[in-house]
Amino acid sequence: MTPMSDVMLLLLTFFLMAGTFTKPEPVQVQAPGSISDIKIPSTDILTIYVSTPKGGNVAAVPEIYLTLDNAPIVNQLAGGIKKLPLCGKIKQEDIDEFKKSQSIKVSIGEMVADRGSQDDATTDSQFKQIIKQVRTIYNDINKKAKGDNPDATERNLRIAIKSDKNTPYSIIKLVMNSLQDIQENRYNLLTELKSRPTE
Numbered sequence: 001m002t003p004m005s006d007v008m009l010l011l012l013t014f015f016l017m018a019g020t021f022t023k024p025e026p027v028q029v030q031a032p033g034s035i036s037d038i039k040i041p042s043t044d045i046l047t048i049y050v051s052t053p054k055g056g057n058v059a060a061v062p063e064i065y066l067t068l069d070n071a072p073i074v075n076q077l078a079g080g081i082k083k084l085p086l087c088g089k090i091k092q093e094d095i096d097e098f099k100k101s102q103s104i105k106v107s108i109g110e111m112v113a114d115r116g117s118q119d120d121a122t123t124d125s126q127f128k129q130i131i132k133q134v135r136t137i138y139n140d141i142n143k144k145a146k147g148d149n150p151d152a153t154e155r156n157l158r159i160a161i162k163s164d165k166n167t168p169y170s171i172i173k174l175v176m177n178s179l180q181d182i183q184e185n186r187y188n189l190l191t192e193l194k195s196r197p198t199e
Contacts (some may be wrong), residue, residue: 010179018078026065026067026101026103031163032164032165032191033165033191033193033194034191034192034194035193035194036191036193037193039081039189040157040158040190042069043070044069044070044138044155044157045068045157045158045159045160046067046068046158046159046160047161047190048067048162049063049064049066049067050161050162050163050164050167050171050173050175051163052164053166062171064107064108064175066127066131068134069102070102071102073137074098076132076137077133077137078095078098078099079132081095081098081133082095084129084133085124085129086124086125086126086129087126090104104130106127106130107127108122108125108175109122109124109128109174109178110122122174122177122178122181127175127178128178128182131159131182131184132182134157135184136156138156157180158186158187159186160188160189161176161187162190
């Protein structure tokens with residue numbers, strides 16, 4: 001008969017090997033519900049976490065975190081982040097933490113009224129500069145891969161926005177307009193899956 005400790009050790013080993021581990025989210029958000037069950041890929045994702053302003057104050061600045069799932073790209077970005085416009089004031093300890101957690105808190109601009117045909121334009125910000133730099137890194141990787149092997153498949157950066165269900169629409173609109181200002185017009189809004197209504 002097999003001792004119970006051997007069985008427990010085998011079970012523990014199985015669950016450690018079969019389980020998947022995810023990094024903790026930088027901001028705890030309760031995403032809105034939806035019945036859409038479209039899954040986004042698990043690699044090459046830049047996730048924008050938008051917190052609800054403290055106290056529900058719509059005028060308060062939300063906390064916004066950018067999270068990348070690719071450690072080599074995070075390291076490459078972290079190496080030159082202070083050279084980007086508006087990013088020189090990011091503290092070195094925040095950059096070191098970014099390398100470990102792959103998540104960094106950034107500032108976002110403000111809405112600009114009466115700016116020609118772009119009524120919903122936003123001011124420049126760390127948010128825009130870092131996302132543009134990530135896109136540049138991906139474009140450089142794809143150019144190098146195509147130069148080495150013309151049949152190589154391109155790596156496609158996907159952007160996802162995850163916000164709390166109580167986040168005011170004006171803040172989500174600010175994030176989406178900032179993305180549009182830098183020609184990032186394709187992104188996913190992450191939601192929690194609700195059960196479908198029965199008929």
